[in-house]
Amino acid sequence: xxxxxxxxxxxxxxxxxxxxxxxxxxxxxxxxxxxxxxxxxxxxxxxxxxxxxxxxxxxxxxxxxxxxxxxxxxxxxxxxxxxxxxxxxxxxxxxxxxxxxxxxxxxxxxxxxxxxxxxxxxxxxxxxxxxxxxxxxxxxxxxxxxxxxxxxxxxxxxxxxxxxxxxxxxxxxxxxxxxxxxxxxxxxxxxxxxxxxxxxxxxxxxxxxxxxxxxxxxxxxxxxxxxxxxxxxxxxxxxxxxxxxxxxxxxxxxxxxxxxxxxxxxxxxxxxxxxxxxxxxxxxxxxxxxxxxxxxxxxxxxxxxxxxxxxxxxxxxxxxxxxxxxxxxxxxxxxxxxxxxxxxxxxxxxxxxxxxxxxxxxxxxxxxxxxxxxxxxxxxxxxxxxxxxxxxxxxxxxxxxxxxxxxxxxxxxxxxxxxxxxxxxxxxxxxxxxxxxxxxxxxxxxxxxxxxxxxxxxxxxxxxxxxxxxxxxxxxxxxxxxxxxxxxxxxxxxxxxxxxx
Ligand SMILES: Cc1cc2nc3c(=O)[nH]c(=O)nc-3n(C[C@H](O)[C@H](O)[C@H](O)COP(=O)(O)OP(=O)(O)OC[C@H]3O[C@@H](n4cnc5c(N)ncnc54)[C@H](O)[C@@H]3O)c2cc1C
Numbered sequence: 001x002x003x004x005x006x007x008x009x010x011x012x013x014x015x016x017x018x019x020x021x022x023x024x025x026x027x028x029x030x031x032x033x034x035x036x037x038x039x040x041x042x043x044x045x046x047x048x049x050x051x052x053x054x055x056x057x058x059x060x061x062x063x064x065x066x067x068x069x070x071x072x073x074x075x076x077x078x079x080x081x082x083x084x085x086x087x088x089x090x091x092x093x094x095x096x097x098x099x100x101x102x103x104x105x106x107x108x109x110x111x112x113x114x115x116x117x118x119x120x121x122x123x124x125x126x127x128x129x130x131x132x133x134x135x136x137x138x139x140x141x142x143x144x145x146x147x148x149x150x151x152x153x154x155x156x157x158x159x160x161x162x163x164x165x166x167x168x169x170x171x172x173x174x175x176x177x178x179x180x181x182x183x184x185x186x187x188x189x190x191x192x193x194x195x196x197x198x199x200x201x202x203x204x205x206x207x208x209x210x211x212x213x214x215x216x217x218x219x220x221x222x223x224x225x226x227x228x229x230x231x232x233x234x235x236x237x238x239x240x241x242x243x244x245x246x247x248x249x250x251x252x253x254x255x256x257x258x259x260x261x262x263x264x265x266x267x268x269x270x271x272x273x274x275x276x277x278x279x280x281x282x283x284x285x286x287x288x289x290x291x292x293x294x295x296x297x298x299x300x301x302x303x304x305x306x307x308x309x310x311x312x313x314x315x316x317x318x319x320x321x322x323x324x325x326x327x328x329x330x331x332x333x334x335x336x337x338x339x340x341x342x343x344x345x346x347x348x349x350x351x352x353x354x355x356x357x358x359x360x361x362x363x364x365x366x367x368x369x370x371x372x373x374x375x376x377x378x379x380x381x382x383x384x385x386x387x388x389x390x391x392x393x394x395x396x397x398x399x400x401x402x403x404x405x406x407x408x409x410x411x412x413x414x415x416x417x418x419x420x421x422x423x424x425x426x427x428x429x430x431x432x433x434x435x436x437x438x439x440x441x442x443x444x445x446x447x448x449x450x451x452x453x454x455x456x457x458x459x460x461x462x463x464x465x466x467x468x469x470x471x472x473x474x475x476x477x478x479x480x481x482x483x484x485x486x487x488x489x490x491x492x493x494x495x496x497x498x499x500x501x
Contacts (some may be wrong), residue, residue: 059493077299082265107261201453288323363387
């Protein structure tokens with residue numbers, strides 16, 4: 001389908017009939033064919049495309065594909081050498097089993113994700129549980145003591161007072177309470193942004209304490225290893241209600257989810273393969289300016305690109321490093337500068353020996369110490385019981401501490417602590433890969449989280465178009481979360497643009 005436009009001057013004269021990659025960084029020059037000269041930065045007041053999409057994660061790719069499908073010319077500009085952003089699979093020759101550094105599970109109700117996989121020919125295989133190992137495969141390590149799942153309910157170090165809470169793994173009681181306290185109507189995924197629930201825009205620590213969870217339990221369950229936020233003080237319970245509603249909505253959906261065969265990154269790669277406009281890799285954006293008649297995007301290497309409109313599809317943690325003109329309204333500016341991003345550092349290990357056979361304990365281990373959640377991954381669909389690699393999945397303040405250490409020192413500290421806590425790991429594991437999301441300049445953390453008061457302050461304005469500049473990305477999703485939220489946001493931004501072109 002070709003879309004008619006009332007702004008014909010902005011159409012580029014000749015559309016390429018296939019995608020053109022233009023490698024920006026000298027380091028990768030030659031890695032891609034350069035079918036034509038890189039545009040001269042001073043070529044004058046032309047247009048490089050009708051729309052420039054900044055960021056080749058799911059949100060940007062989905063927006064670009066939808067616009068192209070409707071006949072709009074799009075240029076995609078990406079800082080790194082790869083597609084997918086926070087969909088990032090480790091190569092099998094580095095860590096076996098294609099473990100994910102980023103997004104892991106595709107829910108059965110991720111309609112846009114599953115549709116993209118189907119449309120672009122990516123096979124979906126079985127779900128690969130990561131941060132929540134299967135029941136009966138978990139060991140707890142609290143204050144240096146190894147405690148089996150069976151011993152945990154009656155153990156002296158179990159801080160919970162209520163019997164129901166004592167029976168659960170340390171991280172679960174807060175989630176039970178979020179589910180019980182959740183005031184949103186069932187399957188109302190937009191409720192979290194509505195003013196009527198603003199009274200809940202308070203810290204999870206405050207609300208869980210009021211709900212009767214023992215202080216040590218709040219700290220253990222929601223303060224350490226928190227999958228969201230840095231600790232129990234800086235995360236809004238309103239966001240956790242939305243997270244719970246979304247998870248329940250997914251669980252109740254009849255569709256079948258899973259993970260992409262060969263790694264989830266195959267999905268954005270396949271999406272990118274279907275773009276027809278120019279794609280600039282290795283091209284970090286340094287400044288974005290709405291000049292009135294067009295948007296100017298300036299790359300770090302000085303090139304300047306122009307389009308009628310731009311979609312900023314990068315995380316706000318990356319955008320806050322970039323000059324944006326004119327300055328957005330106060331609430332949106334506050335969102336760009338202050339929205340939280342969950343700290344996450346990962347150390348991946350090759351497994352040389354079945355340590356769980358040697359010590360007779362469960363292969364995975366939830367700790368209250370530096371290694372966070374230690375996971376035995378089972379990522380080979382052909383051999384579902386085999387441990388393919390292990391992972392120390394570290395969140396919260398520990399992740400931030402590691403993010404600021406040099407790589408060798410960070411690996412050494414996590415590994416030494418693991419060996420101290422569980423000596424059978426010593427001859428069984430070899431560290432092979434470290435990944436830090438927090439100080440990655442193009443991610444700034446694993447995913448957005450809302451601090452107390454932030455949903456009230458800017459959830460409804462965060463994604464408002466700012467002149468010719470539009471916003472996409474998981475942090476701007478209104479109904480869905482994670483990958484599906486990113487896809488939803490790209491769709492919303494594309495539709496917004498169609499109203500203007
Ligand atoms: C550890 C982890 C676990 C996760 N688990 C799940 C899960 O199980 N389920 C789920 O649904 N979701 C999960 N997610 C979240 C999911 O990965 C994200 O919501 C989604 O991939 C975000 O897509 P996006 O397009 O919004 O952003 P991104 O994927 O971050 O894309 C943004 C792009 O912008 C680029 N960029 C940044 N700065 C610039 C710049 N200056 N110039 C040009 N380009 C720039 C980046 O390089 C990146 O490619 C997880 C994420 C992480 C990190």
